[in-house]
Amino acid sequence: MRNTIIELKKADLTLGNQAATVHVLKGIDLEIGKGEAVGIVGPSGSGKSTLLMVLAGLERLDSGEIWINGAPLHTLSEDKLADFRGRNIGIVFQSFHLIANMTALENVAVPLELANAKNPFETARRELEAVGLGERLNHYPGQLSGGEQQRVAIARALAPSPSVLIADEPTGNLDSDTGRQIADLLFSKQAERGTTLVLVTHDPSLAARCTRQVKVRSGMLEANTVSAASVADVVPA
Ligand SMILES: Nc1ncnc2c1ncn2[C@@H]1O[C@H](COP(=O)(O)OP(=O)(O)OP(=O)(O)O)[C@@H](O)[C@H]1O
Ligand SMILES: [Mg+2]
Numbered sequence: 142m143r144n145t146i147i148e149l150k151k152a153d154l155t156l157g158n159q160a161a162t163v164h165v166l167k168g169i170d171l172e173i174g175k176g177e178a179v180g181i182v183g184p185s186g187s188g189k190s191t192l193l194m195v196l197a198g199l200e201r202l203d204s205g206e207i208w209i210n211g212a213p214l215h216t217l218s219e220d221k222l223a224d225f226r227g228r229n230i231g232i233v234f235q236s237f238h239l240i241a242n243m244t245a246l247e248n249v250a251v252p253l254e255l256a257n258a259k260n261p262f263e264t265a266r267r268e269l270e271a272v273g274l275g276e277r278l279n280h281y282p283g284q285l286s287g288g289e290q291q292r293v294a295i296a297r298a299l300a301p302s303p304s305v306l307i308a309d310e311p312t313g314n315l316d317s318d319t320g321r322q323i324a325d326l327l328f329s330k331q332a333e334r335g336t337t338l339v340l341v342t343h344d345p346s347l348a349a350r351c352t353r354q355v356k357v358r359s360g361m362l363e364a365n366t367v368s369a370a371s372v373a374d375v376v377p378a
Contacts, residue, residue, distance in 0.1 A: 143174065144174050144175040144176075145172050145173070145174055145175070146173060146174065146175040146177075146209065146210060146304065146305065146337050147171070147172070147173040147196060147207075147208070147209050147305065147337065147339070148171070148172050148173075148206070148207070148208040148209075149169050149170060149171040149172075149195070149196075149205065149206070149207055149208075150170055150205055150206040150207075150208075151168045151169070151170060151204065151205040151206070152166050152168065152169040152170075152171075152192075152195060152202050152205040152206070152207060153166055153167060153168050153169075153202060153203050153204045153205050154166040154191065154195065154200065154201075154202050154203050155203055156191065164360060165188045165191045165360050166188055166191060166192060166195065166202075166360050167359070167360040167361050168205065168361070169192065169205075169360070169361065169362055170362070171355065171362065173337060173339065174337075175304075175335070175337055176331075176335050176336070176337055177337055177338070177352050177353060178328065178331055178337075178338040178339075178340075178350070178351040178352045178353070179337075179338070179339045179340070179351055179352070179353050179354070179355055180340055180341075180342055180347065180348035180349075180350075180351035180353070180354045180355070181193070181339065181340065181341045181342075181354075181355050181356075181357060182341075182342065182343070182345075182348050182354055182355070182356050182357070183356050183357035183358055183363070184358065187357045187358050187359060187360065188357050188359075188360040189309075189341040189357050190309050190341060192341075192357060193307050193309050193339065193341055195207055196209075196305070196307055196339055197226065197230050197232050197307045198214050198217075198222050198225060198226045198230060199226070199232075201215070202215055209225075209229060209230070209305060210229055210304060210305075212225055212229075227252075227256050227301060228256075228301065228303070229303050229304050229305060230303050230304075230305050230306075230307060231297075231298030231299055231300075231301065231303035231305070231306045231307065231336075232298055232306075232307045232308070232309075233291070233294050233295055233298050233306070233307070233308040233309070233311045233327075234294070234308075234309050234310075234311075235309055235310040235311065235313040235314050236314060237282070237287075237290040237291055237293070237294045237314075238294065239282040239290055239293055239294060239297075240282075241281065241282055241283060242281070243281070243282075244278065244279045244280060244281055245269055245274060245277050245278055245279070245280050245281075245282075245285065245293045245296075246262065246265050246266060246269065246278040246279060247265075248282070248293055248297055249264075249265035249268055249269060249293065249296050249297045249300050250262045250264070250265035252297060252300070252301075253265060253300055253301065256301065258300075258301065264300055265296070265300060266278060268296040268297075268299060268300045269292075269293065269296045271296065271299075271330075272292040272293075272295055272296045272326060272330075273292060273326075274289060274292050274293065274296065277289060286319075287314055287315050287319065288315055288319035288322060288323060291311065291312075291314075291315065291323050292323070292326065295311075295323070295326060295327065295330070299330055299334070299336075302334070303336065304336065304337060305336070305337045305338075305339065306327070306330075306331065306336045306337070306338045306339070307338075307339050307340070308327065308338070308339070308340040308341070309340075309341045310340075310341055310342055310343065311323060311324075311327060311340060311342075312324055312342070312344060312347060313342075313343070313344075320344070320347070324347050324350065327340070328350060338351075352367065353365065353366065353367050354366040
């Protein structure tokens with residue numbers, strides 16, 4: 142593949158303790174190109190979230206390789222891995238994961254500040270304006286709707302300009318209209334910035350908006366489908 146940004150080779154992972162071990166990822170090979178939007182689908186318990194955590198550098202493989210932007214994450218020390226994550230990867234979760242006693246502005250600015258970014262509060266304000274929350278900077282998460290909280294989470298994920306954006310059921314806790322708005326926002330930011338997007342979803346309409354769908358079943362990849370929309374882009378009528 143040209144312009145590969147993410148590559149998994151024979152990725153294998155067992156989780157749990159002796160009483161309850163689960164062979165979650167069973168030798169997964171996957172290549173993702175720069176700027177792609179990949180939708181990971183599959184039944185509950187098939188290993189989708191675990192796969193995302195590996196791609197995010199938050200879970201280590203037992204064996205196999207994970208390369209992102211030319212960096213071998215499987216060989217990095219914890220410190221180097223944390224540093225790599227901060228610079229290269231943005232993450233959005235289903236349940237937002239905002240810090241309750243920080244305002245929207247602080248939720249976005251503080252991680253930038255901790256990473257020694259320049260002008261963290263200015264950047265945070267700009268990112269929140271870019272997701273339509275310029276009027277909600279000083280609201281606490283508890284004072285925001287679900288959709289607004291997810292917008293804060295997206296602003297936080299995008300603020301360090303990561304090359305990879307990872308989202309685990311980003312619309313899973315939202316009603317369908319709000320979910321569609323959040324999906325619109327994710328895809329427009331992705332296109333605008335040339336970010337590579339990898340998302341997990343149970344929503345077939347959201348998966349269909351990705352350039353490619355990857356189906357996980359029992360820790361293995363079942364199918365690799367290019368969406369009709371992206372085929373139409375490359376095959377003249
Ligand atoms: N820390 C853990 N210890 C033991 N088993 C685990 C652990 N984390 C996940 N598992 C198991 O691994 C399997 C895959 O979990 P995962 O969360 O990746 O599934 P999923 O595809 O995201 O499911 P869902 O669609 O319900 O979110 C499940 O059977 C789960 O019980
Ligand atoms: Mg999951």
